[in-house]
Amino acid sequence: MKVVDQYHKWVEWSDEDQTYVGKCPDLITGIHGDDPVRLYAELCAVVDEVIRHFQATGRMLPRPRVRPMQEVV
Template sequence: MKPGDQYLKWIEWSETDQVYIGQCPNLITGIHGDDPVVLYGELCEVIADVINALQAAGRELPPVTIRPMVANAG
């Protein structure tokens, strides 16, 4: 398994912006695009780049949050 595989990521449509938004809350705020399938691949590439940069700098990776909405509930 690649390090990026463990992080929650998703694609959703933004009615306001009229584009798809790709997010990985533990690593990046988001990217956008017109095609959700292409965007998911780009999101995975960006996540890999962020992980590589963190590791090259000797920094720890952020903890994996499987369900961030549960952590914020209650």
């Protein structure tokens, strides 16, 4: 598994901001945009860039802690 795949990322609509918000709380606070598909691609690129920065500077990445919820049947 790639390092980037260990971090949970998602896009959701914000009624308060009237825009889509992309989140990866283990690494960044978030980004926003009008197109959810394009925003997710941008979010993945930003998260990948943050990971490369951590690695290039010798800093330890934070442990991935946010996990998607699993529906219980």
